[in-house]
Amino acid sequence: MTETLHRIVLASRPEHKPGLDNFRMEESALPEPAAGQFLARTLWLSLDPYMRGRMSAARSYAKPVEVGATMEGACVAEVVTSRHPGFAAGDIVLAQLGWASHGISDGAGVRKIDPAAAPVTTALGVLGMPGLTAWVGLNDIAGARAGETIVVSAATGAVGSLVGQLARRKGMRVIGIAGGAEKCAYAVAELGYDICLDHHGADARRLGAQIAEAAPNGVDAYFENVGGTVLEAVLPAMNTHGRIALCGMIAWYSGAPAALPAPAIWGAILRQRLRVQGFIIFDHWNRLPAFLAEVAPLVKDGSIRYRETVAEGLDAAPAAFLRLLEGGNFGKQLVRVG
Numbered sequence: 550m551t552e553t554l555h556r557i558v559l560a561s562r563p564e565h566k567p568g569l570d571n572f573r574m575e576e577s578a579l580p581e582p583a584a585g586q587f588l589a590r591t592l593w594l595s596l597d598p599y600m601r602g603r604m605s606a607a608r609s610y611a612k613p614v615e616v617g618a619t620m621e622g623a624c625v626a627e628v629v630t631s632r633h634p635g636f637a638a639g640d641i642v643l644a645q646l647g648w649a650s651h652g653i654s655d656g657a658g659v660r661k662i663d664p665a666a667a668p669v670t671t672a673l674g675v676l677g678m679p680g681l682t683a684w685v686g687l688n689d690i691a692g693a694r695a696g697e698t699i700v701v702s703a704a705t706g707a708v709g710s711l712v713g714q715l716a717r718r719k720g721m722r723v724i725g726i727a728g729g730a731e732k733c734a735y736a737v738a739e740l741g742y743d744i745c746l747d748h749h750g751a752d753a754r755r756l757g758a759q760i761a762e763a764a765p766n767g768v769d770a771y772f773e774n775v776g777g778t779v780l781e782a783v784l785p786a787m788n789t790h791g792r793i794a795l796c797g798m799i800a801w802y803s804g805a806p807a808a809l810p811a812p813a814i815w816g817a818i819l820r821q822r823l824r825v826q827g828f829i830i831f832d833h834w835n836r837l838p839a840f841l842a843e844v845a846p847l848v849k850d851g852s853i854r855y856r857e858t859v860a861e862g863l864d865a866a867p868a869a870f871l872r873l874l875e876g877g878n879f880g881k882q883l884v885r886v887g
């Protein structure tokens with residue numbers, strides 16, 4: 550065990566696109582747990598698009614990371630030393646230790662993980678926050694129904710890959726949108742999408758025509774992960790009284806150089822009488838047991854597939870995060886820290 554704590558802090562706030570200079574690695578002595586705390590070492594760190602929001606001071610649903618503070622993030626970690634009655638050395642836990650090699654916790658919000666039940670990384674992906682987001686968004690927000698047509702953007706990502714598979718299992722026609730031929734081929738062959746359209750290099754008009762062709766009965770539900778050109782292409786294909794589960798808008802997280810004009814968005818929502826519902830998964834943690842009861846067995850028996858992109862070592866986290874924002878990940882983006 551290293552005796553040094555390594556952590557990546559927010560060095561400065563990006564104005565638009567973040568860069569490596571917005572992050573800094575810092576080292577300090579390993580902290581000692583006080584009574585009621587434990588020290589854990591990070592095995593896996595999850596990188597997620599929401600972290601871009603935490604780098605900004607703009608108003609959001611959660612507080613920003615302060616400049617000089619450790620970047621926030623969920624980790625799978627192993628308890629090293631415990632002075633907490635509920636945790637023992639060797640326990641594997643899901644904890645918000647941030648972009649750090651180790652962390653101290655008082656156990657609040659920490660969940661023990663059974664490594665025998667599923668690979669521990671699934672607690673950060675298909676059986677973790679992104680998986681729950683997919684399940685809640687599809688069922689509770691989009692109101693998915695058999696026989697309908699749904700479009701899923703970022704179709705092979707941590708959230709989208711599960712949305713697509715669950716929608717298919719419900720008997721929906723499932724149209725994916727992803728970046729690049731390899732992701733699109735995977736979406737159809739492995740995830741069961743009926744069709745997957747490549748948004749790379751496509752303008753909204755061409756992509757819109759492809760969506761209209763892929764959805765001869767129109768689009769009843771849109772699982773929105775990206776915004777930008779993709780939203781512009783999907784909106785005209787939405788059926789009257791269609792529903793949009795607004796999960797994310799990653800294309801705009803670093804600014805909106807080619808923002809879709811508000812009249813175009815509002816006009817489509819009004820004319821097509823769409824129901825648009827944004828949701829943040831924090832409000833839906835009570836759905837975790839029901840989600841796990843349905844999806845964990847499907848992951849275990851292989852009926853639900855998932856894919857991971859792994860960056861090696863904590864110092865690789867900033868570059869991996871920047872790649873994630875540009876679509877460089879294929880499935881759930883992780884960092885192997887320990």
Ligand SMILES: NC(=O)c1ccc[n+]([C@@H]2O[C@H](COP(=O)([O-])OP(=O)(O)OC[C@H]3O[C@@H](n4cnc5c(N)ncnc54)[C@H](OP(=O)(O)O)[C@@H]3O)[C@@H](O)[C@H]2O)c1
Binds near residue numbers: 726732799877878880
């Ligand atoms: N509401 C919530 O509580 C909640 C919770 C979790 C995640 N989310 C949101 O859900 C979305 C997906 O998250 P995730 O963790 O599953 O990430 P992910 O899909 O694994 O990775 C992000 C993907 O977004 C796509 N992308 C990036 N820039 C794009 C652009 N300009 N235009 C179109 N696509 C672009 C890329 O896929 P392609 O290469 O296929 O383009 C990239 O791989 C994000 O917007 C995230 O913020 C929301």
